[in-house]
Amino acid sequence: MNHRTVGEKIFDVFNVCFLLLLALSTIYPFMNVLTYSLSTPHAANLPGLHFFPKEVTFNSYMKVLSNMEVYRAFGNTMLRTFVGVILLVLLTAMTAYPLSVRTFPHRKQITFLMVFSLMFYGGLIPTYLLVKNLGMIDTIWALVLPPAVSGFNVIVMRNFMQSIHPELIESAKMDGANEFIVFIRIVLPLSAPVIAVVGLWAAVFHWNAWFDAMIYTSGPRHEVLQLFLRRTVLDESNSFLLSIDPARELNLYTPVTLKSATIMIITLPILLVYPFLQRFFVKGIMLGSVKG
Amino acid sequence: MSQLLKSYKSHRALILMFLPGFLLFILFRYVPIYGILIAFKNYRILEGVWSSPWAGLENFHRLVSGPGFLKALRNTGIIAVLKYVFVFPAPIVLAILLNEVRKSWFKRTIQTVTYLPHFFSWVILASVLFTFLSTDGALNQVVKMLGFESINWVSDPNKFYGLVVLTDIWATVGWSSIIYFAALSGIDPTLYEAGIVDGASRWQQIRHITIPSLMPTIITMLLLSIGNFLNVGFDQIYNLTTAPTMEVADILDTYVLRRLLSMDYELGTAAGLFSSIVGLILVISANRLVKLYDKDQGLW
Numbered sequence: 283m284n285h286r287t288v289g290e291k292i293f294d295v296f297n298v299c300f301l302l303l304l305a306l307s308t309i310y311p312f313m314n315v316l317t318y319s320l321s322t323p324h325a326a327n328l329p330g331l332h333f334f335p336k337e338v339t340f341n342s343y344m345k346v347l348s349n350m351e352v353y354r355a356f357g358n359t360m361l362r363t364f365v366g367v368i369l370l371v372l373l374t375a376m377t378a379y380p381l382s383v384r385t386f387p388h389r390k391q392i393t394f395l396m397v398f399s400l401m402f403y404g405g406l407i408p409t410y411l412l413v414k415n416l417g418m419i420d421t422i423w424a425l426v427l428p429p430a431v432s433g434f435n436v437i438v439m440r441n442f443m444q445s446i447h448p449e450l451i452e453s454a455k456m457d458g459a460n461e462f463i464v465f466i467r468i469v470l471p472l473s474a475p476v477i478a479v480v481g482l483w484a485a486v487f488h489w490n491a492w493f494d495a496m497i498y499t500s501g502p503r504h505e506v507l508q509l510f511l512r513r514t515v516l517d518e519s520n521s522f523l524l525s526i527d528p529a530r531e532l533n534l535y536t537p538v539t540l541k542s543a544t545i546m547i548i549t550l551p552i553l554l555v556y557p558f559l560q561r562f563f564v565k566g567i568m569l570g571s572v573k574g
Numbered sequence: 575m576s577q578l579l580k581s582y583k584s585h586r587a588l589i590l591m592f593l594p595g596f597l598l599f600i601l602f603r604y605v606p607i608y609g610i611l612i613a614f615k616n617y618r619i620l621e622g623v624w625s626s627p628w629a630g631l632e633n634f635h636r637l638v639s640g641p642g643f644l645k646a647l648r649n650t651g652i653i654a655v656l657k658y659v660f661v662f663p664a665p666i667v668l669a670i671l672l673n674e675v676r677k678s679w680f681k682r683t684i685q686t687v688t689y690l691p692h693f694f695s696w697v698i699l700a701s702v703l704f705t706f707l708s709t710d711g712a713l714n715q716v717v718k719m720l721g722f723e724s725i726n727w728v729s730d731p732n733k734f735y736g737l738v739v740l741t742d743i744w745a746t747v748g749w750s751s752i753i754y755f756a757a758l759s760g761i762d763p764t765l766y767e768a769g770i771v772d773g774a775s776r777w778q779q780i781r782h783i784t785i786p787s788l789m790p791t792i793i794t795m796l797l798l799s800i801g802n803f804l805n806v807g808f809d810q811i812y813n814l815t816t817a818p819t820m821e822v823a824d825i826l827d828t829y830v831l832r833r834l835l836s837m838d839y840e841l842g843t844a845a846g847l848f849s850s851i852v853g854l855i856l857v858i859s860a861n862r863l864v865k866l867y868d869k870d871q872g873l874w
Binding site for chain 2 (some may be wrong): 287291292293294297298300301302304305307308309310311312314318329330331332333373374376378379380381383385386387392395396397399401402403404405406407408409410411412427430431433436450459461462465466486490491492493497508509511514515530533539541542543548549552556557559560563564567568
């Protein structure tokens with residue numbers, strides 16, 4: 283159909299090679315960690331690329347999973363994710379729906395407050411002092427309440443809800459439904475796509491959050507998975523790796539294989555749902571980019 | 575007035591539904607803005623924000639004359655500029671290159687792979703990178719195979735900004751390219767057909783059709799990011815920092831965090847306010863500048 287010049291053919295080859303190299307360099311560090319996590323100490327210490335595992339063993343995983351701290355951190359992360367997502371989705375929808383009703387009083391001013399909050403932030407210290415004065419330090423509320431209602435999520439949901447046909451809502455009201463029934467029976471089901479997107483954003487946010495947990499909670503009782511990982515891999519001063527007995531255990535695993543297994547255990551839940559997550563997130567970009 | 579009352583009355587169920595979320599929003603987004611007063615006070619915890627004595631601009635004097643702030647500001651500025659020069663254009667280039675590939679399965683595969691880091695926290699990404707880049711890690715194995723000495727990638731202060739820029743591209747280029755890729759698929763194909771008829775080469779098509787069509791998206795993304803000019807990526811930098819790189823990795827956000835931990839709340843709030851105001855000024859003036867040039871562009 284179209285004639286490609288020699289120059290264009292060379293460009294195509296280089297382009298494909300470049301993109302392959304980019305994909306390889308994205309995936310290599312992850313493959314590397316996966317490989318280490320499954321390696322025997324002997325294989326881990328061999329020189330080589332460590333892209334695919336050789337001498338596969340689950341010793342490192344067993345060692346990490348025999349540590350009670352992992353389960354506690356898992357529990358804490360699951361709890362904050364579960365409570366955090368439900369609160370966020372429910373409160374965001376309840377705030378967004380009234381704003382989507384065109385006759386709602388002060389609608390313009392409230393929307394301005396939502397948009398302005400995206401451009402101006404009180405800062406870390408005033409926020410910290412507020413949370414502290416509310417008595418939320420060392421409670422789950424410090425992790426789930428501050429992010430529950432954000433201007434961005436409310437605007438994204440409101441924009442979607444504005445596209446619901448008003449006749450649907452009117453006719454339900456004619457049949458005697460009050461606002462709460464309309465909200466639960468009509469608005470929420472019709473908003474399922476945007477609720478799924480915002481809910482998944484929230485789930486990934488809570489799963490990955492560590493900074494709020496670091497400043498608002500202390501002690502191992504409240505430790506979330508991400509902080510457990512930080513303590514194990516990035517800040518080795520305080521890690522269960524220190525309790526390894528070199529004489530007895532170094533033929534089973536090494537610090538590197540144990541760290542890698544810890545990383546994989548925390549990464550795996552996201553990897554498992556990745557294909558699904560990715561599709562919804564890409565959709566979400568389009569929802570979020572609506573100017574409003 | 576009575577009209578407003580009537581409106582409240584007729585919407586009372588909606589208002590009831592609205593209030594819990596809205597009050598929470600005001601509490602966590604606007605009460606901290608009131609807390610900024612701490613920057614102008616001699617804050618005493620027991621007396622609260624309002625009753626603490628005023629300090630005028632004394633805290634700001636202490637900020638600029640004390641150690642740390644100006645260095646953090648300098649580091650932040652350097653990283654911000656480097657990120658604008660290298661990280662911001664990367665997804666645009668990726669989107670254009672992907673757009674030149676004909677096989678859609680190939681495109682999709684590259685996209686799926688490069689989106690991956692977006693879904694992980696910087697705690698995970700830094701852990702993965704540290705394993706990969708360590709002295710006997712995989713990258714240095716490759717370096718040794720090529721006959722070189724292994725390189726200290728992560729804890730050499732001279733390489734830290736390079737590490738920050740490269741790992742930021744690594745982590746964000748795929749995901750950030752989505753928006754440009756969507757803009758590219760919206761380009762009218764007849765433009766390219768006309769270009770081919772006129773004998774435009776691929777490079778000329780990219781220069782005269784693809785890039786101009788991307789301009790509105792590029793400007794919008796630039797405007798959206800300019801308000802965060804001084805937020806150079808706390809999550810990334812904090813997790814990538816090791817003891818030897820502490821000096822060069824000290825940015826405004828880590829400065830504020832240290833003030834929080836040392837309970838020097840006034841200085842930390844003043845530094846935070848400085849960076850919020852710079853962001854606000856930048857986004858407002860950039861928006862105005864763009865509108866001066868083209869009325870239909872801009873965020874609002």
